[in-house]
Each structure stands twice: as C-alpha cells, then as structure tokens.
Amino acid sequence: MQKLILLGDEALAQGAIDAGMSGIYAYPGTPSTEITEYVQNSKQAKELNIRSKWSANEKTAMEASLGMSYAGKRAMVCMKHVGLNVAADPFMNSAITGANGGLVVVSADDPSMHSSQNEQDSRFFGKFAMIPVLEPSNQQEAYDMGHYGFELSEKFHIPVLIRLTTRLSHSRANVVRKPVRKQNPYKIADNPRQYVLLPALSRKRYKVLLKEQIDFEKEAETSPFNWYSEGENKKLGIITSGIAYNYLMEVFPENSCPYPILKISQYPLPVNMIKKIEEECDELLFLEEGAPLIEEMVKGVLSKGLNIRGRLDGTIPRDGELNPNIVAKALNREYEIKYDLPDIIAGRPPQLCDGCPHTDTYLALNEAIEGLSRDRVFSDIGCYTLGALPPLEAINSCVDMGASINMAKGAADAGLFPSIAVIGDSTFTHSGMTGLLDAVNENSTITVFILDNATTAMTGGQKSSALGRIEQICIGLGVDKNHIRVITPLKNQHEKNVAVIKEEIYYKGVSVIIPRRECVQTLKKRMKAKKK
Amino acid sequence: MKKDIVLAGVGGQGILSIAAIIGIAAVNSNLYLKQAEVHGMSQRGGDVQSNLRLSDKEIASDLIPFGKADIILSVEPMEALRYLPMLAPDGWLITNTNPFNNIPDYPDMDKLLNKIKSLPYNVAINADQIAKDAGSVRTMNIVMLGAASPFLNIDYNILENTIKDFFAKKGDKIIEMNLKALKAGRDFVDNK
Numbered sequence: 148m149q150k151l152i153l154l155g156d157e158a159l160a161q162g163a164i165d166a167g168m169s170g171i172y173a174y175p176g177t178p179s180t181e182i183t184e185y186v187q188n189s190k191q192a193k194e195l196n197i198r199s200k201w202s203a204n205e206k207t208a209m210e211a212s213l214g215m216s217y218a219g220k221r222a223m224v225c226m227k228h229v230g231l232n233v234a235a236d237p238f239m240n241s242a243i244t245g246a247n248g249g250l251v252v253v254s255a256d257d258p259s260m261h262s263s264q265n266e267q268d269s270r271f272f273g274k275f276a277m278i279p280v281l282e283p284s285n286q287q288e289a290y291d292m293g294h295y296g297f298e299l300s301e302k303f304h305i306p307v308l309i310r311l312t313t314r315l316s317h318s319r320a321n322v323v324r325k326p327v328r329k330q331n332p333y334k335i336a337d338n339p340r341q342y343v344l345l346p347a348l349s350r351k352r353y354k355v356l357l358k359e360q361i362d363f364e365k366e367a368e369t370s371p372f373n374w375y376s377e378g379e380n381k382k383l384g385i386i387t388s389g390i391a392y393n394y395l396m397e398v399f400p401e402n403s404c405p406y407p408i409l410k411i412s413q414y415p416l417p418v419n420m421i422k423k424i425e426e427e428c429d430e431l432l433f434l435e436e437g438a439p440l441i442e443e444m445v446k447g448v449l450s451k452g453l454n455i456r457g458r459l460d461g462t463i464p465r466d467g468e469l470n471p472n473i474v475a476k477a478l479n480r481e482y483e484i485k486y487d488l489p490d491i492i493a494g495r496p497p498q499l500c501d502g503c504p505h506t507d508t509y510l511a512l513n514e515a516i517e518g519l520s521r522d523r524v525f526s527d528i529g530c531y532t533l534g535a536l537p538p539l540e541a542i543n544s545c546v547d548m549g550a551s552i553n554m555a556k557g558a559a560d561a562g563l564f565p566s567i568a569v570i571g572d573s574t575f576t577h578s579g580m581t582g583l584l585d586a587v588n589e590n591s592t593i594t595v596f597i598l599d600n601a602t603t604a605m606t607g608g609q610k611s612s613a614l615g616r617i618e619q620i621c622i623g624l625g626v627d628k629n630h631i632r633v634i635t636p637l638k639n640q641h642e643k644n645v646a647v648i649k650e651e652i653y654y655k656g657v658s659v660i661i662p663r664r665e666c667v668q669t670l671k672k673r674m675k676a677k678k679k
Numbered sequence: 680m681k682k683d684i685v686l687a688g689v690g691g692q693g694i695l696s697i698a699a700i701i702g703i704a705a706v707n708s709n710l711y712l713k714q715a716e717v718h719g720m721s722q723r724g725g726d727v728q729s730n731l732r733l734s735d736k737e738i739a740s741d742l743i744p745f746g747k748a749d750i751i752l753s754v755e756p757m758e759a760l761r762y763l764p765m766l767a768p769d770g771w772l773i774t775n776t777n778p779f780n781n782i783p784d785y786p787d788m789d790k791l792l793n794k795i796k797s798l799p800y801n802v803a804i805n806a807d808q809i810a811k812d813a814g815s816v817r818t819m820n821i822v823m824l825g826a827a828s829p830f831l832n833i834d835y836n837i838l839e840n841t842i843k844d845f846f847a848k849k850g851d852k853i854i855e856m857n858l859k860a861l862k863a864g865r866d867f868v869d870n871k
Contacts, residue, residue, distance in 0.1 A: 152706055152712060317718050319702065321711060394739070394740050400739070471747075482744045483768065484764050485767070486764055491757075491787070493786055495689065530723065533723065
C-alpha cells in the first residue's frame with residue numbers, strides 16, 4: 148500500500164477514514180485539532196461523503212457521534228483532554244448505553260501543558276467509564292488503531308477511547324496504509340431501549356457493562372498492541388505505555404534492552420502479563436507519559452512486595468512529559484551533555500500578533516477602567532488570554548471555556564462593580580451562552596465583551612459557530628438591545644471605544660460590548676487565497 | 680546513516696517549511712523520518728522548534744535526546760543558542776545572524792555572536808541579506824537550508840527537486856527564486 152508521512156493526529160484520521168468512518172465530530176483544541184482538519188481536507192473523505200464540520204463544543208460533538216452510532220454508522224469524536232471534561236456527561240453515559248455503529252472517542256492530552264491549563268490524563272476517564280482504552284506509541288499504531296478502535300467498538304458494542312499525547316499528535320513519521328473498509332449502512336440499534344437511561348433500565352445496562360469487564364481484559368491480554376519482551380537481566384522489569392516505549396527503545400538502540408519489558412497500549416490492564424513480570428523480576432520501573440496510572444494500579448495488583456520505581460517514588464519527575472534523557476537517567480545510562488544553556492538567552496513568550504484586534508480592545512478597556520483596579524476583568528480561553536501578559540496585563544482569570552461570564556457574575560453577586568468578562572466569539576458559543584442567560588435572569592450588573600474576530604484563532608483559524616449570530620443570540624437570551632454595543636477595535640477609534648466602554652460598565656444590568664474586527668492571520672490567509 | 684537536527688526560530692519564520700522540505704527529501708532518499716513540531720499557543724511570536732530525525736534504520740523516539748543533536752539549524756541567532764544543550768559534542772550549529780527582536784530584553788548582539796563563534800563547529804550566516812540579494816528576503820529559510828545542505832547526507836539534486844515540487848503550485852518564478860536562495864546558502868558554506 149501507499150507510504151505516507153503523517154502527524155500522529157493525521158495517521159489516526161487516515162486510519163479512521165480507511166476503517167469506514169461515516170462522520171467525525173469535534174471542537175478544535177491543541178493538540179487534537181489536526182485530526183478533524185485532516186478529514187476536512189481529505190479528497191478521499193470528500194468522495195466518501197464523510198461528515199466533518201466543527202461542532203459548537205465537545206459535548207454537542209460527543210452527543211452527535213452517539214447519535215450517528217445509534218443509527219448504525221461509524222463515528223469518531225475528537226477533543227483535547229480538557230474538552231473531555233466538557234463532554235464528560237454524554238461520555239460517561241455512553242458507556243452505559245453502549246454503541247451500535249462503531250464509536251471511537253479521541254482525547255489528546257497535553258503533558259507539560261504546552262498549550263493547556265492542566266495536564267490531566269484521559270486514561271483515568273477511560274477507567275472511570277470502564278471502557279477499553281487504546282494508547283498508540285507511534286504514528287503507525289495511531290493509524291492501525293483507527294481501524295482497530297472501530298472493530299473493538301463493534302465487537303463489544305461499546306465506545307472505545309483513544310488517548311493521544313502532544314508529542315505523538317504533532318510528530319510526523321512514515322505510515323503504511325491498510326485496505327479501505329466500506330462504511331456501515333444506516334441501521335437503527337436492534338434494541339433502542341438501551342439508550343433510555345431511566346434508572347430501571349440503567350441498572351440493567353450497568354450490569355452488562357460490569358460483566359463485560361472480563362472480556363475487555365481478555366482482549367487486552369491478547370491485543371496486538373500489548374506485548375511482553377523477554378530480557379536476560381531480571382533484576383529489573385520495565386512496564387511502559389504509549390509513547391514512553393519509544394524513549395526506552397531510544398535509550399537501548401536496536402533492541403539491546405537487557406531487562407524484560409511489558410509494553411501496554413490497550414486497557415484495561417492485562418493483569419496476567421503484569422503478574423508474569425512480577426514473578427520474574429526483582430524490581431519494577433514504570434515509564435508512562437502523563438500520570439502514574441499503571442504504577443498506582445499495579446501497586447494494588449502485586450502481592451510480593453516488590454520495590455516499585457517510577458513517578459511516585461521520584462525516579463521519574465511527578466509532573467511534565469517524558470523525554471529520552473529522563474528515561475536514560477532512570478536506567479543509569481545518561482547521555483553526555485557538553486554544552487550548558489548560555490545565560491544570555493532571554494525568554495520569548497508567545498504574544499498577540501502585530502495588528503491584532505484584541506490589542507486595541509484591551510488598550511481601550513485599560514484606559515476606560517483607569518483609576519479602578521484591574522482585578523475586575525475575568526477572561527477566558529483563546530488568543531486573548533495572552534492579554535494577561537505584559538505589556539497589556541488586562542485580564543485576571545483563565546479557567547475553563549465560558550468561565551469568564553459566570554465568574555464575573557459571581558463576583559458581581561458578591562459586590563464587585565463594575566464586573567467585566569472578556570470572552571472570544573467561538574468560546575462564547577462553546578460555553579458562554581448559558582452563563583449569559585443566568586446573568587440576564589438575575590439582571591446581574593456585568594459587562595460582557597464578546598471579542599469577535601470571526602474565527603477560532605488560537606487553534607489556527609477554524610470556522611466559529613458564532614459567525615454572524617452574536618447579536619441575535621444576545622437578544623434572544625434577553626439582553627437589552629440598547630446595551631448591545633458593537634465597536635471597531637482600531638487605533639483611530641480608540642477615544643470612541645473608551646467612551647462606549649465607560650458608559651456600559653456603569654450600567655446597572657447586563658451589557659454586551661462586541662469589538663468586531665477579523666483576525667489578522669485569517670485575513671492574511673484569505674487575501675493570499677484571493678490572489679491565487 | 681543517522682542525522683538528528685534541531686530546527687529553531689520564532690513562530691512565523693518558516694522553520695516548518697524547512698522541516699517539510701528536508702522531510703520529503705529524506706523520504707525520497709528512502710530514509711526513515713520522525714519530525715516533532717510545535718503547534719498551538721507558542722506559534723504566536725514565541726520560540727518554536729522542531730526535532731527532525733533521519734536514519735536508514737527505524738527511529739524510536741520522536742524527540743532527540745539532549746546531547747545528541749548532530750545539527751542545530753536556526754533562522755535566528757538567540758534561538759540557535761536556546762537549544763545548545765541538545766547539541767552533541769561534535770555537532771554543528773548553523774544559524775542566521777539576523778536577529779528577530781520582538782522582546783524588550785533581547786541580549787547584546789556581540790555577546791550572542793561571540794558565543795556562537797566560540798563553538799568548535801559553527802556556521803554563522805547573514806541569511807536575510809543573502810536572501811535579499813537572491814531576490815526576496817522571504818527565502819531566508821531556504822538560504823539556511825542551503826547552508827545546512829552539506830551536512831544533511833541528502834543529495835543536493837534531491838533537495839532541488841523537492842523544492843520544485845514543494846513550490847510547484849506557486850509558479851516558476853517562486854521556484855526559481857527559492858532554488859537561487861538554496862544555491863546562495865550552499866555557496867556561502869562551500870566558499871568558506
């Protein structure tokens with residue numbers, strides 16, 4: 148078959164296309180965005196009529212994928228790790244309903260927080276929901292799991308979680324394709340009642356899920372992605388998962404590792420394989436990208452009181468992603484590092500682009516609240532979060548998608564006035580609308596800035612669900628028309644904008660200011676495309 | 680054959696294009712490839728890097744171990760030094776000398792250049808100037824690729840052909856300009 152060079156994200160997407168997927172649902176989020184973008188740009192996917200438009204948020208995406216699976220077709224839903232928090236309700240319950248057409252949930256974790264607010268490990272969610280979890284160690288496995296994930300899902304009528312991490316998502320390598328499978332025909336679940344999670348029915352479904360745990364474990368014991376490799380030196384046994392396996396192979400090139408290795412890429416844990424390495428070895432070392440999930444679980448499985456080394460005893464740092472040097476150090480095989488980091492190097496944090504509309508909005512906002520403390524501005528997740536850094540230092544919070552509006556409301560309830568929220572257009576339709584409704588219902592004294600740059604900018608300019616709808620939404624939610632103000636964030640409008648902001652922040656009710664100007668990056672792209 | 684290359688620069692300077700061209704050229708040379716890159720937040724004017732690994736044998740890690748990089752190829756002088764601990768004792772540091780100054784505390788240029796030139800294996804080249812002379816400052820990254828080309832173990836012809844394919848959609852004029860930039864970078868190093 149054809150040889151390709153693909154990012155881990157792209158390999159998984161190509162695998163899913165070739166496995167007969169009928170639809171992919173997602174909200175963009177680093178490092179998961181490229182999975183869906185790959186499908187959107189794939190000629191093959193277009194010819195096969197695979198559904199791939201962006202969803203408003205991860206929860207709507209998860210629910211839509213469940214619906215496609217209900218109707219018999221294979222569906223994938225993709226998100227970043229914190230997106231799975233947003234989708235947690237349908238995700239957890241989809242383990243109870245089960246799947247009809249293959250249903251694969253992809254969550255891309257970001258250990259070391261390259262582009263995220265935490266480094267939560269999605270494997271816990273898989274264990275929490277008690278469904279099979281796949282964790283590819285390289286791009287080829289990511290591709291293969293695109294196929295295998297759907298097979299596994301259809302074999303047991305259960306959603307399957309695939310967990311990626313940043314370094315695999317955003318690293319390219321050669322991938323070999325498999326033959327293409329046909330999509331499933333439309334066919335409603337044989338027993339649609341399984342989707343009715345009334346308590347009496349849920350209890351039955353839950354017992355089914357509990358019973359299936361043994362099957363899932365058996366599947367992991369015989370999985371082509373889990374293996375035990377013998378080693379002569381039994382003083383140490385190494386249990387490793389996902390991309391950590393590659394670092395181990397790097398430290399011992401050409402399969403020269405003298406110790407037994409258990410490589411895990413499919414969960415629930417293959418307990419018999421773990422017992423085997425316990426029998427054979429004097430000590431165990433755990434190499435996992437992310438949290439010490441296997442390490443903690445295995446401690447509960449073992450009976451011989453072996454010494455366990457890993458993230459919990461400090462052999463491996465408790466936080467942050469792995470790399471070959473950390474793994475080499477744990478195995479007493481450190482690389483020689485000749486050069487130190489020169490002390491003249493200065494930090495170069497990310498910043499808003501030259502000409503960014505957010506800069507003009509923040510400059511106007513800062514001036515409008517001059518004399519008041521700035522700790523009254525709550526913000527959200529997107530490029531505009533960079534407004535927290537110097538020189539603007541305009542905002543004070545960034546917690547989760549949509550939090551700005553509700554935090555501003557809560558603080559206003561406690562007595563803060565003026566209380567201000569700053570949220571992007573796409574984040575607003577993702578999770579801001581319900582908060583605005585709460586504020587309207589209580590006539591909270593808050594001002595909400597909806598920064599409308601007409602795109603989802605931070606993740607690379609995906610189409611925003613809010614495009615052309617913001618005023619209608621605000622009016623529909625009950626915001627007074629006279630207090631929905633659109634401004635143009637440009638230097639030559641500065642005085643006017645400051646005046647509008649001053650008027651609205653002292654209004655005793657809910658007001659919305661919409662600074663509207665296209666993102667300079669998407670504008671540039673659009674102009675380039677026009678020229679061609 | 681194994682080449683571990685750290686590509687360095689500032690978001691928007693075109694290191695991912697260099698990575699893509701070397702990557703395609705490597706695959707056309709029947710080599711294995713792994714290339715880790717940075718997407719997301721840091722692409723907004725922050726420091727960016729890509730780990731590019733080529734080998735005639737299968738490659739395990741997506742990341743190059745610190746102390747093992749054969750080449751640091753940087754389009755910006757301070758960014759070249761940011762990854763110095765990754766460089767192998769006999770590794771080459773190849774960098775553009777033209778600074779990208781978007782921070783208030785950018786270090787003293789003389790100190791930067793002295794540090795770069797103190798390294799036993801270094802190529803320091805004003806790639807912006809050379810690119811301008813070759814037709815457009817926008818080909819700066821391709822000048823740097825040319826400067827690195829003697830160290831890559833990839834045939835120069837294959838690099839040229841890859842550039843032709845890579846810019847095919849942009850027309851003959853752009854292809855010519857980039858081939859000229861590649862050659863100018865190469866000549867600088869050959870004549871050194």
